[in-house]
Amino acid sequence: NAGVTQTPKFQVLKTGQSMTLQCAQDMNHEYMSWYRQDPGMGLRLIHYSVGAGITDQGEVPNGYNVSRSTTEDFPLRLLSAAPSQTSVYFCASSYLGQGDTQYFGPGTRLTVL
Amino acid sequence: QKEVEQDPGPLSVPEGAIVSLNCTYSNSAFQYFMWYRQYSRKGPELLMYTYSSGNKEDGRFTAQVDKSSKYISLFIRDSQPSDSATYLCAMRRAGGTSYGKLTFGQGTILTVHP
Numbered sequence: 634n635a636g637v638t639q640t641p642k643f644q645v646l647k648t649g650q651s652m653t654l655q656c657a658q659d660m661n662h663e664y665m666s667w668y669r670q671d672p673g674m675g676l677r678l679i680h681y682s683v684g685a686g687i688t689d690q691g692e693v694p695n696g697y698n699v700s701r702s703t704t705e706d707f708p709l710r711l712l713s714a715a716p717s718q719t720s721v722y723f724c725a726s727s728y729l730g731q732g733d734t735q736y737f738g739p740g741t742r743l744t745v746l
Numbered sequence: 747q748k749e750v751e752q753d754p755g756p757l758s759v760p761e762g763a764i765v766s767l768n769c770t771y772s773n774s775a776f777q778y779f780m781w782y783r784q785y786s787r788k789g790p791e792l793l794m795y796t797y798s799s800g801n802k803e804d805g806r807f808t809a810q811v812d813k814s815s816k817y818i819s820l821f822i823r824d825s826q827p828s829d830s831a832t833y834l835c836a837m838r839r840a841g842g843t844s845y846g847k848l849t850f851g852q853g854t855i856l857t858v859h860p
Contacts, residue, residue, distance in 0.1 A: 637789070664845065664846050666846055668850075673754065673852055674852060675750070675752070675834060675850035675851050675852045675853055676790070676834065676836075676848075676850040677850070678847060678848070681846060681847070683845075691847065692849075723789050723790070725789075725846075727846060729845060730845070733778055733780055733792070733795055733836075733838065733845075733846070733848070734792050734795065735790075735792065735846065735848070736791075737789030737790050737791065738789050739787075739788060739789050740787075740788075740789055
């Protein structure tokens with residue numbers, strides 16, 4: 634199993650540009666989530682999904698959209714990038730009843746100029 | 747004020763030392779507690795998980811929870827250079843709708859030097 638994969642690994646955007654961060658998992662996990670990690674802030678939950686077609690907001694959802702059309706994929710969309718969205722983004726997945734044992738991807742480092 | 751406070755360090759210790767990592771929290775609704783380890787440029791991985799107050803041991807690692815004081819700790823015995831990483835505490839409320847909604851501390855950077 635590849636586990637949780639994320640693309641791209643690195644990305645530089647200009648303010649106002651849009652882009653999609655990709656996340657895929659091959660473990661048939663129901664639960665998937667997106668976090669951002671900033672210095673001194675730890676990991677903060679952006680959006681999460683408990684299954685295909687079901688998504689909900691986390692702690693810091695503004696400026697981000699998600700959708701979940703399949704069990705495997707959970708893309709994160711930045712609608713109009715801002716410098717405040719410069720961060721490292723992690724996707725995670727787990728079995729629904731074991732949400733505390735989350736499997737994280739390797740992360741995407743995003744810089745917004 | 748953050749719900750979960752963790753000293754970011756950095757913490758530098760010699761090989762073989764006992765390491766103590768700590769988090770405090772303010773929300774008494776938190777019932778499940780975890781420690782994640784994150785190597786440089788990698789995603790976090792679950793290290794320890796506990797629910798009740800008291801100690802849980804796994805090899806060289808011991809997780810301790812004191813709900814009355816809202817304080818959790820991770821102890822590493824006989825620390826090794828391979829333990830050098832960032833350690834993140836995480837916790838969540840009880841209830842099925844809270845699955846996966848983890849609140850993380852800021853992380854403590856640990857370096858174990860030979």
